[in-house]
Amino acid sequence: MTNKKTAPLYEAVAEYAESGCSPWHTPGHKMGRGADARLQKLITPQGLRGEVSLADELDDPFAPDGAIAAAQQAAAGFFGARETVFSVSGTTGAIHMMLLAALSPGDVVLVSRGVHRSVMGGLVLVGAVPVYIDPEYDEEAELVLNVTVAEVEAAVRRYPQAKALLLVSPNYYGIAADLKGIVEILHRAGMLLLVDEAHGAHLSTLGRVKEKCRTAGVRIPEPAMKSGADMAAQSTHKLLGSLTQTSMLHIGTKAPEDMGDRVYRAYGITQTTSPDYLLLASLDIARAQLEEQGEEVFERVWEQTAGLREKVNKLPGLSVYSLPEGWRRDFSQDALKLSVDVSDLGITGPEAWDYLREHCLMQPELSDARRVLFIISYADDEESLGKLYRALKALSDEYKGKRRKERRTLPRLPKSPEGVPPLNPREAYFSRSAAVDIDRAVGRIAAEAPMFYPPGIPVFYPGEIITAEAVEYLQAGLAAGLVPHAEDTELKTLRVLRG
Ligand SMILES: Cc1ncc(COP(=O)(O)O)c(C=O)c1O
Numbered sequence: 187m188t189n190k191k192t193a194p195l196y197e198a199v200a201e202y203a204e205s206g207c208s209p210w211h212t213p214g215h216k217m218g219r220g221a222d223a224r225l226q227k228l229i230t231p232q233g234l235r236g237e238v239s240l241a242d243e244l245d246d247p248f249a250p251d252g253a254i255a256a257a258q259q260a261a262a263g264f265f266g267a268r269e270t271v272f273s274v275s276g277t278t279g280a281i282h283m284m285l286l287a288a289l290s291p292g293d294v295v296l297v298s299r300g301v302h303r304s305v306m307g308g309l310v311l312v313g314a315v316p317v318y319i320d321p322e323y324d325e326e327a328e329l330v331l332n333v334t335v336a337e338v339e340a341a342v343r344r345y346p347q348a349k350a351l352l353l354v355s356p357n358y359y360g361i362a363a364d365l366k367g368i369v370e371i372l373h374r375a376g377m378l379l380l381v382d383e384a385h386g387a388h389l390s391t392l393g394r395v396k397e398k399c400r401t402a403g404v405r406i407p408e409p410a411m412k413s414g415a416d417m418a419a420q421s422t423h424k425l426l427g428s429l430t431q432t433s434m435l436h437i438g439t440k441a442p443e444d445m446g447d448r449v450y451r452a453y454g455i456t457q458t459t460s461p462d463y464l465l466l467a468s469l470d471i472a473r474a475q476l477e478e479q480g481e482e483v484f485e486r487v488w489e490q491t492a493g494l495r496e497k498v499n500k501l502p503g504l505s506v507y508s509l510p511e512g513w514r515r516d517f518s519q520d521a522l523k524l525s526v527d528v529s530d531l532g533i534t535g536p537e538a539w540d541y542l543r544e545h546c547l548m549q550p551e552l553s554d555a556r557r558v559l560f561i562i563s564y565a566d567d568e569e570s571l572g573k574l575y576r577a578l579k580a581l582s583d584e585y586k587g588k589r590r591k592e593r594r595t596l597p598r599l600p601k602s603p604e605g606v607p608p609l610n611p612r613e614a615y616f617s618r619s620a621a622v623d624i625d626r627a628v629g630r631i632a633a634e635a636p637m638f639y640p641p642g643i644p645v646f647y648p649g650e651i652i653t654a655e656a657v658e659y660l661q662a663g664l665a666a667g668l669v670p671h672a673e674d675t676e677l678k679t680l681r682v683l684r685g
Contacts, residue, residue: 190478194260195470198244198253199463203235212239212460229464236467239460247272247461248454257470264477265390265420266411267436269446271453272469273419274461277384278304280419280435282311284380286452287445288350288417289314291612296341298333298353299602301382303642303671305352306611306635313612316647317345318602321357322516327507327527328556330599330643332357334516335367342375350378355410356385358552358641359559360523361509362407364516369414373440381410384421385520387434388564391480395488405518416441417449425522425563428472432465483564491521491562494571498524501582503531507557522562526578529556531585536667538581545584546577552640555596555666596662600645600655607650611635614648614683621679624660627652630682636672638663652680 203217215221218234229237238244245252254272262270273280285308289295297305297316309316319341322331333353342348351372356362369379383389389409399406410418418436422428437445495506507525509517528538535553542548542558551561560574608631609617619633632652635644645656657680664670664677673681 190474192260193257193467193470193474195245195253195257195463196467196474199236199238199467202238202241202243202463203232209238211241213237233464237462237464239462241463244463247457247466248450248459254466257466257473261434261469261473262436264473265434265436266409266439267418268439268441269437269449271435271437271449272466273433273435273457274431274465275457276304276423276431277302277382277419277421277433278307279456280433281305281382282308282456283435283449283452284417284419285309285312285314285352286456287448288378288380293350294345294348294606296338296345296348296351296377298351299599300330300332300357300643301352301354302384303635303637303639303644305382306644306647309611309647310615311612313610314349315606315610317341317348317606318647318650319351319353320599320601322513323598324510324513325598326510328596328598329359329361329507329525330357331361331509331513332363332517333368335364335371338368339371342371342377346375348377350380350416352380352382354382354384356383356389356407356520356523358385358523359507359525360385360407360520362386362518362520364518365408365410365413365415373414378416378441379410379414381415381418383410383418384424384433385523386410386418386425387420387422388425388476388480388484388522389520391476391484392488394481394485398485405514407518407520411436411438414438414440417445422469422472425561426472427475427564428468429465432469432472434469480564487562487564487566488521490566490568490571491524494575495521495524497575498526498578501579502586503582504528504578505530524560524562524574525557526560527557528581528585531582532588533585534666541581541584542577546580548574548577554638554641554668555663596666596668597655597659599643600653600659603651603653607647609649609683611648618684619681620684621674621681624657624677624680627680627682628654628657630685632680633683634673634681636660636670636677636680638668639671642671652682 209216245254258270281304291313293314295314299318300321416438423430505527509519538558539553550558552559637644
């Protein structure tokens with residue numbers, strides 16, 4: 187039986203929606219009265235009554251002291267933070283707030299190369315000077331892992347002036363760094379640990395799973411807050427039940443005292459002045475749902491996923507990524523990210539994606555040169571996982587024994603050039619620039635951050651020298667059918683600083 191937790195913001199919004207109060211305020215559809223039938227179909231008339239923006243009873247997210255404050259405190263309590271702030275501009279907005287709160291113009295910040303593109307906007311806003319650390323790489327699987335404690339230790343020794351380290355953990359593939367080990371080193375050196383935990387909002391509810399895994403000798407990722415991180419930006423919408431676009435920024439118990447005030451200053455410039463209360467309330471509901479059911483539901487889905495993993499590994503030509511033994515001291519893995527290697531079938535990730543979409547009505551989260559990644563959440567069960575298994579079996583049946591091509595490999599994400607880049611992203615962003623032929627871009631200073639999306643990891647940032655390896659990587663990714671995010675989506679040109 188679930189124990190109903192309060193959801194103060196949800197309750198305030200539901201009460202307002204039913205109050206009969208005459209809306210002489212935004213939005214213009216006036217609590218659904220004027221909404222087009224098409225919008226009513228999508229959100230429902232009842233839902234539209236709660237689709238309001240700022241109103242006295244509903245509290246003000248810029249200076250919360252009512253229902254929003256209570257909801258944020260409940261979230262902080264649950265996730266182990268000193269303070270939590272809700273974002274309606276996704277984890278992108280939360281990361282921007284985190285960087286603006288932690289850093290000042292000119293501050294050196296250690297940045298893991300595997301971080302998401304949202305970091306770039308934060309760096310441009312702040313004017314900080316990033317020094318990049320290369321995550322480890324699984325050569326055999328051609329997969330970016332995460333940064334090790336030893337790498338962080340070396341970077342801290344090399345750049346003692348750095349103010350913070352920013353990393354992503356777990357990454358898109360569920361590979362998490364040893365945050366406890368890393369935070370120890372950083373705090374000893376007086377630096378902050380800032381975590382992009384977009385893919386880790388569910389980790390706080392894996393207590394039972396952790397117990398079982400410990401008995402089996404397997405480590406699962408620890409949440410950033412419980413590891414002592416100073417701040418963590420979490421996509422509540424990615425693996426939990428809040429609406430898309432909603433995230434939380436948590437401030438750790440060991441963060442500097444004034445961090446909350448600094449975050450609120452950043453809130454004022456990164457968040458809309460018209461937050462949708464359905465979005466805000468959905469964060470409150472997602473936290474309450476997790477508190478009520480999380481442990482039980484995640485234990486069930488974790489076990490079901492383990493069963494699926496075993497079955498998929500038996501299908502000809504398919505294998506699910508599992509962190510190799512040699513990396514298990516440095517990293518842990520979230521098994522709910524099911525990343526299926528299809529290269530032994532002689533096809534690429536995008537080709538497998540097309541087959542699954544066209545023939546099985548399956549929509550995976552992402553594909554890379556040799557894998558397709560499926561996100562499994564608390565909403566999955568035997569039935570949905572059974573469907574996924576049948577789709578993967580159909581894929582295997584379709585291609586096994588028909589090896590069509592040489593395996594198409596993607597070169598390793600290029601290593602960062604040594605030292606501090608010639609310009610920081612902000613300086614490069616505001617400099618005069620021009621698009622040049624990609625082959626003529628080698629050796630020039632980048633004015634854009636091209637990447638494949640997803641996972642959205644920039645190959646280089648504005649202000650860095652473009653290397654031949656980076657260009658080769660971009661061209662190989664394009665040839666493998668990955669989707670580039672760059673100014674020129676055909677990657678014939680790159681934007682560089684003018685000579
Ligand atoms: C690792 C990581 N960080 C940050 C983000 C940005 O999150 P949002 O889409 O909520 O802005 C994403 C989005 O995919 C991501 O994968």
